[in-house]
Amino acid sequence: MKTPIIQARGLSRDYTVGAQTVNALIDFSIDIRHGEFVAIMGPSGSGKSTCMHLLGCLDTPTAGKYQLDGEDVSTLDADALAGLRQRRIGFVFQSFNLLAGASAIANVELPLVYGGVPRVGRLAQAAAALDSVGLTDRAHYLPTQLSGGQMQRVAIARAIVNRPALVLADEPTGALDTQTGQEIMALLAELNRSGITIVLITHEAEIATYAQRVLFFRDGRLIEDRNASGDLLVRPPSGEDKL
Amino acid sequence: MKLSDSLLSAAASLRANKLRTALTTLGIIIGVAAVIAMVGVGKGAQLRIEEAIQGLGENVLFVRNGTNVAGGVRGGANTKISLTEADAAAIVTGAPSIRIAAPTLRATGQIISGNTNWFTTIYGVGDAYLQAREWQIGTGRTFNPNEERASTKVAIVGQTIIEQLFSGQDPVGETIRVERIPFRIIGTTRAKGESSWGRDHDDVVFVPLSAARSRLDVGKRYRGSLVRDITLKAHSADLLETAEQEVTDLLRQRHRIRPGAPDDFYVRNIAQYLEARAKSERTMAYLLAAVAGISLLVGGIGIMNIMLVSVTERTREVGLRMAVGARRIDILVQFVTEALAVSLIGGVIGVALGLGGLAATAHWGDWPLVISPLSAVIAMGFSALVGIFFGYYPAHKASRLDPIVALRRE
Numbered sequence: 001m002k003t004p005i006i007q008a009r010g011l012s013r014d015y016t017v018g019a020q021t022v023n024a025l026i027d028f029s030i031d032i033r034h035g036e037f038v039a040i041m042g043p044s045g046s047g048k049s050t051c052m053h054l055l056g057c058l059d060t061p062t063a064g065k066y067q068l069d070g071e072d073v074s075t076l077d078a079d080a081l082a083g084l085r086q087r088r089i090g091f092v093f094q095s096f097n098l099l100a101g102a103s104a105i106a107n108v109e110l111p112l113v114y115g116g117v118p119r120v121g122r123l124a125q126a127a128a129a130l131d132s133v134g135l136t137d138r139a140h141y142l143p144t145q146l147s148g149g150q151m152q153r154v155a156i157a158r159a160i161v162n163r164p165a166l167v168l169a170d171e172p173t174g175a176l177d178t179q180t181g182q183e184i185m186a187l188l189a190e191l192n193r194s195g196i197t198i199v200l201i202t203h204e205a206e207i208a209t210y211a212q213r214v215l216f217f218r219d220g221r222l223i224e225d226r227n228a229s230g231d232l233l234v235r236p237p238s239g240e241d242k243l
Numbered sequence: 244m245k246l247s248d249s250l251l252s253a254a255a256s257l258r259a260n261k262l263r264t265a266l267t268t269l270g271i272i273i274g275v276a277a278v279i280a281m282v283g284v285g286k287g288a289q290l291r292i293e294e295a296i297q298g299l300g301e302n303v304l305f306v307r308n309g310t311n312v313a314g315g316v317r318g319g320a321n322t323k324i325s326l327t328e329a330d331a332a333a334i335v336t337g338a339p340s341i342r343i344a345a346p347t348l349r350a351t352g353q354i355i356s357g358n359t360n361w362f363t364t365i366y367g368v369g370d371a372y373l374q375a376r377e378w379q380i381g382t383g384r385t386f387n388p389n390e391e392r393a394s395t396k397v398a399i400v401g402q403t404i405i406e407q408l409f410s411g412q413d414p415v416g417e418t419i420r421v422e423r424i425p426f427r428i429i430g431t432t433r434a435k436g437e438s439s440w441g442r443d444h445d446d447v448v449f450v451p452l453s454a455a456r457s458r459l460d461v462g463k464r465y466r467g468s469l470v471r472d473i474t475l476k477a478h479s480a481d482l483l484e485t486a487e488q489e490v491t492d493l494l495r496q497r498h499r500i501r502p503g504a505p506d507d508f509y510v511r512n513i514a515q516y517l518e519a520r521a522k523s524e525r526t527m528a529y530l531l532a533a534v535a536g537i538s539l540l541v542g543g544i545g546i547m548n549i550m551l552v553s554v555t556e557r558t559r560e561v562g563l564r565m566a567v568g569a570r571r572i573d574i575l576v577q578f579v580t581e582a583l584a585v586s587l588i589g590g591v592i593g594v595a596l597g598l599g600g601l602a603a604t605a606h607w608g609d610w611p612l613v614i615s616p617l618s619a620v621i622a623m624g625f626s627a628l629v630g631i632f633f634g635y636y637p638a639h640k641a642s643r644l645d646p647i648v649a650l651r652r653e
Binding site: 053056058059078079082083085086087091093097099100101102106110111113114115116119158162 | 245247248252255256258259559560562563564565566567568569570571572573646647650
């Protein structure tokens with residue numbers, strides 16, 4: 001079997017706020033295989049966002065070890081992490097985070113710009129990504145000229161344009177109405193079927209049903225790990241199991 | 244991220260805030276334009292003085308007749324005529340700093356050639372005078388000693404006379420009438436041009452001193468060997484002051500002026516006066532350029548200010564760019580490029596505006612136009628430095644943002 005795309009062992013993240021230390025994530029261990037669709041749920045402050053930041057290489061853990069696709073990334077510096085995000089990871093945010101002054105296709109090609117892809121190849125790749133989210137005819141629209149659902153589709157195209165192994169979606173339907181939210185989820189599910197691993201944060205149980213696996217967090221700890229049919233999966237051994 | 248991408252990205256974000264970009268650029272435009280204009284004006288002042296000195300001839304001093312005092316009424320310069328040709332001869336032998344002493348008479352009057360006439364100034368001089376004032380002979384020749392001694396009716400004319408009386412044709416060999424007396428033209432002088440205050444150096448006729456004295460009306464006023472003034476040329480600029488002293492002492496002695504009594508002549512050191520004026524005008528221009536430089540600096544602070552605002556406003560954008568793979572250096576380069584673009588665009592417009600201002604000053608203000616490509620290059624370089632210097636801190640601040648914090652910022 002292939003190496004899991006995500007292998008976390010005993011990940012912890014502490015924040016120091018004034019004199020207080022907040023344990024945002026405590027002793028988190030997990031294996032996620034290539035092609036899985038995982039939803040992360042939990043109340044505010046449960047650690048799910050922190051977990052997402054660590055998995056997305058936006059942050060480094062205070063303790064523990066994280067291997068992305070077999071590569072240990074827990075000790076990389078900011079620029080190395082940036083390179084890693086550029087090559088391996090796509091992000092989808094609740095508030096889309098599109099550049100207001102740039103057209104849809106310019107937004108989509110942004111990760112390629114930082115990857116140093118030449119302009120011609122970049123445009124072709126971006127056009128292909130827009131095509132796969134069904135927005136070919138909107139390529140030169142500005143974000144202000146697009147609907148919420150269309151903006152999120154542009155954001156998804158941006159997330160997949162560099163053909164990442166992993167897409168992280170932080171409440172991608174949070175700013176959309178139910179109908180549009182379902183369309184977006186259907187799109188993510190389709191991408192997942194094409195082989196992209198998706199990790200999704202959501203509040204809504206309904207959204208989580210799109211995933212094959214659901215993680216529940218509370219007070220900085222992973223408390224439940226279920227598959228789609230509701231079976232409790234075997235918790236991966238934490239801490240002492242060395243990679 | 245490639246440089247071309249940085250430029251495109253900078254152009255996009257500058258376009259997104261047109262008014263703000265324009266106002267920030269304006270600070271640099273004003274600064275650069277002021278520097279260019281002030282340096283140009285300073286150079287113009289210098290050129291004007293240099294021209295004046297050139298028109299005058301190098302290291303030239305003048306001795307003029309003094310003031311007549313009759314019953315307490317002082318008559319002004321040249322009312323007590325006491326300078327003679329002998330004084331001039333004595334100065335050359337008695338004042339070691341002086342190379343040439345040329346006695347002159349001067350008259351104004353109508354000159355006639357064929358059926359045209361012209362009002363001009365006639366100088367009674369010798370070849371020494373032409374040398375002292377650095378008149379170059381164009382066509383023909385200068386006076387020979389014989390002509391200078393024998394009151395020969397020959398003349399050398401300036402370019403303006405050629406234009407006015409001979410329609411630009413070479414007049415050597417032609418005859419002009421001065422006060423009805425015919426003078427044969429033996430030579431012409433090369434153009435000296437106009438002095439910056441509008442006097443035409445070339446509107447002039449030279450005749451031998453002896454001829455002016457014996458044949459023209461002016462000779463009746465300056466009887467015997469009296470002259471209107473003596474033009475002196477010192478050996479070097481350093482000797483001008485010494486020369487002034489030597490000539491004053493010598494003439495007081497020759498004119499038997501008692502100690503304490505006033506001179507009956509004036510020694511004018513115009514070259515030195517012009518040098519002093521050139522120096523003060525240069526100082527003034529550099530002072531103005533320094534003030535202009537400060538305004539450029541203020542423009543730079545404007546850039547820094549607006550870049551700091553921009554970084555704060557675009558924190559989420561920075562976070563997003565970092566999330567999709569921008570390294571710190573990419574963010575740094577992006578913001579520095581924006582600051583640099585503002586300052587360079589401002590620099591280009593400022594140079595154009597400054598040069599335009601100079602051209603306008605030259606056109607309407609009767610001021611020599613001096614365009615110094617070097618000062619344009621320096622002003623551009625300086626504005627680029629200003630952009631990088633004041634853009635760096637905000638850009639550095641942006642590049643140090645934590646992507647998580649930046650993405651969460653509203």
